[in-house]
Amino acid sequence: MNVSQPTSPAKSILCVDDDADTCELLQFVLEEYEFTAAHTIDEAFRLLESRQFDLYIFDNWLYGGSGIELCQKVRRAGSATPIIFVSGVAHNKDIQEAISSGADKYLTKPCEPDLLKKIVKELIN
Secondary structure, X not given: OOOOOOOOOOOEEEEEOOOHHHHHHHHHHOOOOEEEEEOXXXXXXXXXXXXXXXXXXXXXXXXXXXXXXXXXXXXXOOOOOOEEEEEOOOOHHHHHHHHHOOOOEEEEOOOOHHHHHHHHHHHHO
C-alpha cells in the first residue's frame, strides 16, 4: 500500500513594488513560493488587512507612500513576519531607517537571485 505524505502548502510572499517588471522577476526567482504582488501602498494595505503572508518584500519608494510605512504598520500590528527590502535606494540613511522600522534584511537592486533565494529560505523555511 502506497501512502503519500500530504504536502504542505507553499509559503506565501507579498511583494510590494511599484515596478511590475520587478515583481515579475522576483516571482520568477522565487517560483517555489505562492507569490502575490501589489503596486501601490493602498493595494498593499488592503492585502495586509485581508490575509496573512509568510514573508514580505517591500520596495522603499511606492506610489502613495513608502515601504517604511508598510514595515511600521506590520510591526505595530504585532507581526513578526520577516520583511526584506529590495530597493534601488542604497543610501545608508534609508537602509538604517528600514532596519530600524523592523526590516530583517535590505538588498539593493539589482540583487543577486541566489542571494535572495538564500535569504528567503533562511527566513521562512
